[in-house]
Amino acid sequence: MLLTVRDLTKTFPGTLALDNVRLDLAAGEVHALLGENGAGKSTLIKCLTGVHARDSGRIELDGHPISPASTHDAQELGIGTVYQEVNLLPNLTVAENLTFGRQPTRFGMVSGRRMRADAEEMLAGYGLDQVNVSRELGSYSVAVQQIVAIARAVALSGKVLILDEPTASLDARETETLFEVVRGLRERGLGIIFISHFLDQVFSLSDRMTVLRNGQHIVTEKTSKTNRVELIHHMLGHELVEAEQRHAARKGCADLLTFKGISRRGKIEPFDLDVRAGEVIGLAGLLGSGRTETADVLFGRTPADRGEAWDTQGKLNLSTPRMAIAEGFGYAPEDRKTDGIVADLSVRENIALALQARRGWARPIPQAEQKKLANDYIRRLDIRTSSAEKAVGDLSGGNQQKVVLARWLAMNPRFLILDEPTRGIDVGAHAEILRLIGDLTDQGMSILLISSEFDELIAASDRVIVVRDREHVSQLVGEEIETNRIINAIATRDDAERATS
The missing domain is CATH 3.40.50.300 (P-loop containing nucleotide triphosphate hydrolases)
Structure with a gap:
């Protein structure tokens, strides 16, 4: 095996993120890494690329134990990563991005001619021979930027390539172009870990798949030997027990x-x-x-x-x-800590936010009215707080969620x-x-x-x-x-x- 992970464990305060996880990656293989939010995929990748130090377990590359201490260390060992959000410099040229940190020099000065020639040679192997490497990277589509990022990662690493949601911002045609590049890299003998939520893409591209759930290894299987229903059961862990249905369809409502x-x-x-x-x-x-x-x-x-x-x-x-x-309209988003609450503001201020936005900031809601509104929803939703003036960031997750709901309910x-x-x-x-x-x-x-x-x-x-x-x-x-x-x-x-x- 090109890459072997055994009994990998990683703990954060109060959370067992990875629990004796295992993974094998062969040379010339596209291996899909699957799982829902919180399954452990990101933590595993960060352990492989030196972002996090593992607590226990072992990682072997080409049969030799490795312990990458940084992303640069991982690249030197042969492990490169390309993320959904291209991690390059859009204000620099394509050539500068491809050769950044290792620009060719002549008499101690960067040789622009050689840099451009090297970049053109690199991209020719990815079907991008028509790209003008002297143009800023940001002037090209996300699909081209992704391929440039892959070319750079392969040039720096060359053994293992990790693709983390690379198609999330691509359309169908751009996705297929990217997949042709990945298939070419597979034929060249790279081992590729492919993370995606798009199951059609997983079944189209991958040779094997590994499913993680709640930080644990659930199954590794050849893609050709499983189907979508089995895969979803592995990912979600649902037993087929039906819940009581409270509502009948309201076909008669306007x-x-x-x-x-x-x-x-x-x-x-x-x-x-x-x-x-x-x-x-x-x-x-x-x-x-x-x-x-x-x-x-x-x-x-x-x-x-x-x-x-x-x-x-x-x-x-x-x-x-x-x-x-x-x-x-009202919207209580999924990530309440990032998109929902304003942690440093009080319960009162958080609840009044949407109503104030609809009313307009030139007509501030009097503080007495805000207090009455907040205390009403604290009572109605049983928000556990010592005071409407307490910072929302100090409340439990459930009470934070109730504050977000109260904010939208306040504007009816x-x-x-x-x-x-x-x-x-x-x-x-x-x-x-x-x-x-x-x-x-x-x-x-x-x-x-x-x-x-x-x-x-x-x-x-x-x-x-x-x-x-x-x-x-x-x-x-x-x-x-x-x-x-x-x-x-x-x-x-x-x-x-x-x-x-």
């Missing part, structure tokens, strides 16, 4: 919102969606499938470049979050998007938030619920739309909402069941 042909190139394919008053629409799919991207275009965080939206009064402008808020939205609202919170807070969702829909609010927990979607949703590879592929209604059907829809595309309103 349409509140209509979205037609909404899309964003490279993020989410065009989709149609009708939203009914008092309805919970579940959004199911693997991490990276397009769930959050759907929410982002609906709320204007990533403005749609195609499609239109209407309500009963006419066409809507959802080009920015401020516009969406003005139209009565007609359409509330909840992206993983129960992730990382305790069982009690989890039950309270699900109960709150039921109460809000009973009052007529419409909710888009994004969740990795199928039991949660089954219990709460009137409809479930399945998203796969950035496309809405299926819709399940009423008794159709069950774990088997969700998994099968994620695993196998059925154009006849493509999601429609």
Whole structure:
């Protein structure tokens, strides 16, 4: 084996990130590394590339033990990495990026002619012989930048290439161009670790796959010997036990919102969606499938470049979050610490944020009104805090989530998007938030619920739309909402069941 990992363990304060993980990579192999959020993929890669020091276990390259102490050390040993976000310098030329740190010199000065010639020779082997290496890298497409990053990584390392979500920002044509490059590297004998959430790409490109879950090795299998349903079961670890369904499909309710042909190139394919008053629409799919991207275009965080939206009064402008808020939309994002709470502000200030944004900063909400609002939601949502003036960053995860929810409830939205609202919170807070969702829909609010927990979607949703590879592929209604059907829809595309309103 080219690369061997055995019994690799890594612990962070309060978290066992990797628990005796193993991995084998052969020369001339594309090996997919799979798992949902928190599975341990990133930690494993960081241990391989010297970002993190392992606590125990061993790593061997070409049969020799290695302990990379930095990314530079890993490169010297032969391990290179290319990330989703190209880690090069867009303001420098292509040639300067390819040779940075090892520019050819003549009489102690950098030789621009030799640098350009070396760069052109490197890129010719990747099908980029038409690229002008004297142009700034940032003037080229993301696909070209990815290939330049690969060429640099291979030149610096040359044994193991790690590709971490390299196609996340590419369209189908650009992805296939990149895959031709990867296949060429495989034929040259490189060992390639390929991390992707796009299962079609995994089955198209990889020779073997390894699945991690909760920091543990679950399975390593030849790609040709497994199928999508088995793979998803390995990744999610779901037992096929159905949750009680609380809601019946509300087919008789009036349409509140209509979205037609909404899309964003490279993020989410065009989709149609009708939203009914008092309805919970579940959004199911693997991490990276397009769930959050759907929410982002609906709320204007990533403005749609195609499609239109209407309500009963006419066409809507959802080009920015401020516009969406003005139209009565709310959005509690998945990463509450980064995109939700403002940790240094008080509970009161956090709860008042959305209402203040809709009102306009020129008309500040009086502090007495803010206090009354905050204390009301502290009571209604049972937010555990000693005071409305306590910093939100000092609260537990579940209480932080309730503060984010209170912020949007304070402006009484007609359409509330909840992206993983129960992730990382305790069982009690989890039950309270699900109960709150039921109460809000009973009052007529419409909710888009994004969740990795199928039991949660089954219990709460009137409809479930399945998203796969950035496309809405299926819709399940009423008794159709069950774990088997969700998994099968994620695993196998059925154009006849493509999601429609």
